Amino acid sequence: MEEKMGKAPNSEYILEAVDLCKYFKAGRKQYVKAVDHVNIRMRHGETLGLVGESGCGKTTTGRTMIRLYEPTSGKILFEGQDISKLKGKELLHFKKNVQIIFQDPYASLDPRMTIGEIISEGMDVHMKLSEEEKEKRVNDLLRKVGLNTEYANRFAHELSGGQRQRIGIARALAVEPKFIVCDEPISALDVSIQAQVVNLLMKLQREMGLTYLFISHDLSMIQHISDRVGVMYLGSIVELAPEKTIYSASKHPYTQALISAIPVADPEADTEKDRIKLEGEVPSPLNPPSGCKFRTRCRYATERCAAEAPVLREVEPDHFVACHLCE
Numbered sequence: 275m276e277e278k279m280g281k282a283p284n285s286e287y288i289l290e291a292v293d294l295c296k297y298f299k300a301g302r303k304q305y306v307k308a309v310d311h312v313n314i315r316m317r318h319g320e321t322l323g324l325v326g327e328s329g330c331g332k333t334t335t336g337r338t339m340i341r342l343y344e345p346t347s348g349k350i351l352f353e354g355q356d357i358s359k360l361k362g363k364e365l366l367h368f369k370k371n372v373q374i375i376f377q378d379p380y381a382s383l384d385p386r387m388t389i390g391e392i393i394s395e396g397m398d399v400h401m402k403l404s405e406e407e408k409e410k411r412v413n414d415l416l417r418k419v420g421l422n423t424e425y426a427n428r429f430a431h432e433l434s435g436g437q438r439q440r441i442g443i444a445r446a447l448a449v450e451p452k453f454i455v456c457d458e459p460i461s462a463l464d465v466s467i468q469a470q471v472v473n474l475l476m477k478l479q480r481e482m483g484l485t486y487l488f489i490s491h492d493l494s495m496i497q498h499i500s501d502r503v504g505v506m507y508l509g510s511i512v513e514l515a516p517e518k519t520i521y522s523a524s525k526h527p528y529t530q531a532l533i534s535a536i537p538v539a540d541p542e543a544d545t546e547k548d549r550i551k552l553e554g555e556v557p558s559p560l561n562p563p564s565g566c567k568f569r570t571r572c573r574y575a576t577e578r579c580a581a582e583a584p585v586l587r588e589v590e591p592d593h594f595v596a597c598h599l600c601e
């Protein structure tokens with residue numbers, strides 16, 4: 275990446291992934307390169323939408339950036355400081371600042387714990403509070419996410435999907451983080467309540483100055499909530515730009531195909547010939563194509579694309595693209 279690195283602590287960026295890799299072993303001498311030299315710089319208070327087809331590495335990117343997974347290589351900077359090798363107390367301090375809201379609110383809440391215990395678990399690790407203070411804080415958090423304080427004594431199975439995800443949000447907020455990975459937080463919810471949960475997340479962001487990495491497989495879903503959008507394909511970021519640029523002036527053939535697949539409101543304007551069809555399947559991540567990993571589905575692919583992997587470059591101010599066509 276040709277963007278300059280912020281070196282000072284408390285830099286312009288809250289969290290940065292620098293050449294971040296996370297490889298999973300998959301049999302003898304075989305690796306899935308789930309995150310393959312990813313560069314993302316998160317600005318204070320922004321929402322960065324991360325999109326791409328299922329299996330492209332969005333969850334692994336989010337989890338590795340907050341060290342739920344140990345990186346295979348590369349660096350993670352928090353407020354300008356390298357936290358990739360931290361241990362013990364210092365690591366704990368970082369973990370207090372970064373939280374995650376999981377995709378599946380059914381699987382992510384312990385069925386044996388009360389809601390109050392679930393929300394206060396992180397407080398026990400990161401904050402020294404009396405029982406009374408803890409109870410007050412749990413009640414405040416429940417109200418903040420739009421739930422009655424009586425829920426503190428209930429169990430997850432007594433709650434609806436939307437209510438569970440509100441608990442997931444309260445749990446993430448409990449330790450006063452600065453950065454939250456929202457990993458498809460509404461994908462498992464009923465369409466009728468998705469907007470409520472998104473609106474709640476946006477309201478909390480404004481009130482608390484939070485920074486979100488908002489993961490979704492659906493480009494149209496994150497359109498309205500993202501300041502910038504990063505598009506992933508087979509473990510790599512192929513395009514990263516302000517939301518408006520992605521939707522109106524994308525330059526990567528993969529982004530263009532995703533955009534053209536978004537249904538438009540006016541059916542008469544939605545003619546087949548305007549669509550760019552994505553040919554073929556996503557290749558196996560165990561054996562990705564040489565050079566540009568998108569080349570097997572790209573209608574512009576040349577010999578160079580098979581020989582040489584394109585690098586993510588800033589082709590216009592704040593618009594990064596990894597494609598030989600854009601050099």
Ligand SMILES: Nc1ncnc2c1ncn2[C@@H]1O[C@H](COP(=O)(O)OP(=O)(O)O)[C@@H](O)[C@H]1O
Pocket residue numbers: 298299306307308326327328329330331332333334335559
């Ligand atoms: N814990 C794991 N062990 C082995 N492979 C994994 C693991 N988690 C994810 N993967 C693989 O890494 C790739 C990226 O997965 P993931 O980050 O979950 O993608 P996404 O969130 O975009 O759907 C996939 O090929 C997936 O099978």
Ligand code: SF4
Pocket residue numbers: 526527528566567568569570572573574575576579584596597598599
């Ligand atoms: S580098 Fe080549 S194959 Fe890859 S997106 Fe650009 S034109 Fe297509």
Ligand SMILES: [Mg+2]
Pocket residue numbers: 332333334
């Ligand atoms: Mg995922």
